[in-house]
Every structure is written in C-alpha cells, then in structure tokens.
Amino acid sequence: xxxxxxxxxxQVLKTGQSMTLQCAQxxxxxxxxxxxxxxxxxxxxxxxxxxxxxxxxxxxxxxYNVSRSTTEDFPLRLLSAAPSQTSVYFCASSSDRVPGxxxxxxxxxxxxxx
Amino acid sequence: xxxxxxxxxxxxxxxxxxxINCTYxxxxxxxxxxxxxxxxGAPTFLSYNGLDxxxxxxxxxxxxxxxxxxxxxxxxxxxxxxxxxxxCAVGSWGGKLIFGQGTELSVKP
Numbered sequence: 001x002x003x004x005x006x007x008x009x010x011q012v013l014k015t016g017q018s019m020t021l022q023c024a025q026x027x028x029x030x031x032x033x034x035x036x037x038x039x040x041x042x043x044x045x046x047x048x049x050x051x052x053x054x055x056x057x058x059x060x061x062x063x064y065n066v067s068r069s070t071t072e073d074f075p076l077r078l079l080s081a082a083p084s085q086t087s088v089y090f091c092a093s094s095s096d097r098v099p100g101x102x103x104x105x106x107x108x109x110x111x112x113x114x
Numbered sequence: 115x116x117x118x119x120x121x122x123x124x125x126x127x128x129x130x131x132x133x134i135n136c137t138y139x140x141x142x143x144x145x146x147x148x149x150x151x152x153x154x155g156a157p158t159f160l161s162y163n164g165l166d167x168x169x170x171x172x173x174x175x176x177x178x179x180x181x182x183x184x185x186x187x188x189x190x191x192x193x194x195x196x197x198x199x200x201x202c203a204v205g206s207w208g209g210k211l212i213f214g215q216g217t218e219l220s221v222k223p
Contacts, residue, residue, distance in 0.1 A: 031209025042201055042215040043157065050208035059212065090156060094209040100147065100162025101205055107156055 002026050006091050006106035013081040013113045021076040021109050023091030031094045032074040033058070033103070034066065036087040043090060049074055081113045116140040118214035120202055125220045126192055134187045134217045136202035144205040146178050146185040151199045151216070160200075161187065189219075197221045 007022045025032065030051050035043040045058030049068040063085060065077040074093075078085060088110050092103040118138045126132040136146065145164035149157040163169055163178035163185060175188040189196055199216040206212075 033209065033211065035213075042213040045210065045212060048208065048210055056208070056210075058210070092211075094211075096209075100159070100164070101144070101209060101211075102147075102159040102162065103149075103157075103209070103211055105156035105158070 004091055004093055004104050004106035006089075006109050008109060009107065010110050011112070013078075013111065015082060015113060017081050019078050019081065021078075021089055021091075021111075023074045023076065023106060024072050025074075025091075025093040025104070026072065027093060027095070027104065028071060029093035029095040029098075029104070030071070031096075031101075032068065033092045033094075034064070034074070034076045035090045035092065036060065036085075037090060037108075038087050046076065046089075078111075083113045085111065086113045087111060116204060116212045118202055118204060118212065120200075120214045120217050122215070123218040123220070125222060127222050128192055128194060130192050131188065131190050132192060132219065134189075134200050134202075134219070136185045136187075136214055138183050138185075138202070138204050138214075140183075140204045140206070140212070142206040143180070144207065146176070147203045147205055147211065148174075148176050148187045149201045149203060149213075151201065153198075157201065162205075192221050194221050194223070 033048040034046040047066040091106045148160040151157040161176035178185040
C-alpha cells in the first residue's frame with residue numbers, strides 16, 4: 001500500500017495562475033481532507049469530503065475548490081493563485097473503521113506563489 | 115466555531131517527563147487526538163481519547179476530561195528524537211479534524 005500520495009512535491013506559481021494539487025489514497029478510506037500549514041502554525045482545514053460526491057468547507061475554504069468523483073482521489077484546485085496561498089498543503093484520509101479515526105497524511109506539497 | 119489552546123513551546127531534558135496541555139471550545143465533539151510533526155515532515159498520529167480518562171501507548175499517555183474541555187499529552191523518559199511539534203486536534207463527524215496551533219518541544223541533553 002502506498003498510503004496517501006500527493007503530487008507535486010514542490011510548485012512555484014505566479015499570481016493569477018491556476019493549478020491542481022493531486023491527492024490519492026489506496027486504503028479505501030471514506031473521509032479525505034485538505035489542510036494548509038503556514039510557518040510556525042497549526043494545520044488549518046480547507047475542505048473535506050465524507051465520500052464520493054460529497055464535499056464540505058473547512059476553516060479556510062476561500063480561493064480553493066475541491067471535488068470527489070472517486071473514493072481514491074481528492075484534488076484541490078487553486079483558481080487564481082495569490083501570494084497569501086504560499087504554504088505547505090497536506091492531504092489526509094481516515095475511516096470510521098480505523099481506531100481513533102486516525103488521519104493518515106500525505107508527504108505534502110510545498111507551494112510558493114510569487 | 116471551534117478553537118483550541120496549547121502552549122507554543124516547552125523545553126525539557128532527556129529522561130524527564132513533560133506534559134502538554136490542551137483546552138478546547140467546540141461543538142459536535144467526538145474526541146481529542148494528538149499528532150507529532152518533525153520539521154518538514156507530515157503529521158503522524160500519536161493518541162486518541164474518545165472517552166474521559168487516560169490512554170497509554172508506550173512512553174506516551176493522553177488524558178481527556180470532557181466536563182473541563184481539557185486534555186493533555188504526557189511524554190515520559192524523553193529522548194532527543196522526541197523534539198518535534200505536537201498538536202492536539204478535536205474531531206467531529208465525517209473525519210473532520212480541527213488542529214491547535216501546536217507546541218514545539220525541545221529536548222536538551
């Protein structure tokens with residue numbers, strides 16, 4: 001099992017560009033989430049999904065879109081990148097079947113917006 | 115809304131015991147989790163309390179009091195490799211997890 005994978009690992013964008021951060025999991029988890037982490041800060045929830053076709057907003061959803069067409073994939077789209085979106089982005093998955101609802105995190109995508 | 119408070123940093127020496135406290139305000143509370151994150155890495159799960167009381171996993175223990183909206187992580191026999199950031203997080207339905215801002219633990223020789 002690969003667990004949770006994210007691509008790309010690093011990305012530099014110019015202000016106004018759009019891009020999609022990819023996230024996939026092979027554990028058949030029903031729940032998936034996207035977080036951003038700024039230096040010295042905790043993780044802030046952007047969007048989350050409780051199953052294919054169902055998504056909801058987290059703490060900081062503005063400027064980001066998500067969709068969940070399959071159980072495995074949960075891409076995060078930046079519509080028009082801004083310097084304030086410079087951050088490390090983590091995708092995570094979890095399941096009611098896992099004790100403690102442990103969240104499994106991907107390695108992260110380090111995004112810089114110039 | 116939901117909010118969590120934990121100390122920003124803690125310093126301790128090797129072999130000692132350290133306690134990291136977490137207070138929270140939330141609705142739809144399912145449980146309190148703890149995660150560890152080393153510099154540049156992904157967070158990893160340490161412990162979960164769904165009910166009041168103490169949970170023990172090796173050198174790490176976690177405690178929850180729902181009536182006090184309070185929990186803590188206890189690390190015993192500290193090792194240099196325990197130097198990391200520690201996050202408490204409140205969980206609710208649908209795998210939704212809200213994190214505190216983290217406590218940076220420095221373990222000194």
